Amino acid sequence: MSSLPYLKKLNNAFTIFSRSYAFKSDLKIKWVRPEKIPCFKPEKSGDLQGFSNINKSETILEFQNSKELATADNNVKKLFSLEFAPKKCANNLYIKNMMSKVQRHELDFSTIETKIARWTGIIRALQESMERFPRNIRMKVTLKELIDRRKKHLKYLRRWDYKKFEWLLETLDLVYKPPPNHFHWITRKESLKKLTDKYCDGIKEERLKAYRLTLENEQPAFLEEKIRTLQFIRDEQKACNVVVTVTEEEINDVKNQLEELKKKNAESNNQLN
Template structure:
């Protein structure tokens, strides 16, 4: 172990053990160098990164999982068949009669990442050219950015520490939104057609920006959870009422059938019963209305 590596290790150990709370002193063991000098070394250094966010008080808060839902992509990157020929070799007619080894070399399975990305962009370009014609420059740019965004999303979710790719991804998402905004102003039908073909959801920017503090966010989350519980109870009650409604309607039909039989037996007119019921309902409504008016007059006095 060279002296430079020892200095770097000592700096890392000092940085890891500086914090708001005092840390326990670990065991020490001496490293004897070739020159005869000794260097104190911690036997169990804590160099593992944790997915937590430290605060001033010393407590840790778990980070939320990384998500790029704000991009508007409804689908992920599509998979390719490894046996398919690359787009740049499709015009080669001699490849049809070539041996299998030559076809395998020209296939997607033997291509590099740059070649696969170029193949995806060319496939997207040909598809949009068939749909919108040769003069669809803005649609071509949106399609190219869509291919790059979906590739970068898969990369950033796999490699969380690659911050440079994440910043490039955010820039490309904003750039695509700008081109989509321009296309939306020019031709709305074409804009909707492109969104349907690329499986993208356009999320316009808010008209007004208001800063939301952490306390307000917690309040909003609690309210949403309470409304969700309330809605679940309402849905359960609706299902219960629907089940009871079927039994009630069946019982109602049986009672009406019995009333009809008795009316036919005693030769009674059912219309008279209906009119009497209507009169009783109107009388009860008038009684309730008069009662409410009397209580209102008493409160006013």
């Protein structure tokens, strides 16, 4: 029986503790978790251009320099075109076109810009395939490794030859997105704190703006009252035969300030109308 009061106090404390977690703010702030973008998507890899469609009437890459095919019948040429070839042939032609944009000569296959162009062609071809087969884990791993390898070489090129780095990004239509130095998880609690601070700053700015407008509207009346007060002080000092501390220049300065303020308000009203 002696333990009942203690259990009641413990129960009340637990109720208060649990209610503190159930507290909800009255601020109209809604946080939505940002959508997770897969690593192979162009938004993450930095590819501004996707896999472009190649003309199906073009000849397969392996037979483009064939003399026999050049003099062959149109039906034979059609059989050796991309229309009846597997998707791999179109990918190879696209990769060859990407490499030809940056090659120094026809036999250039080992320079860093040619390698990056080749990887870019393969990446964009695999990205198109991933859109159709998103569950292909093997293709996803290969694509991720290629993107990381390209980023690594772009990082080296950026360090040692920045002009060539910029030219290569412009030619291949790429954006360099280096990995972050410090990875930071996006949490609901921290995001709500930032949104609350932003909301409070917005309220503060709105109220300061409203208070500033109120003061600006009251400024002409304040200047008129100041002119009357200065003139009254000057007249009283003259009537009492004491040293006059208010000069005519001070009163004229306030009058000029009032006229400039009225002109400014009139111009602003005309612009609004």
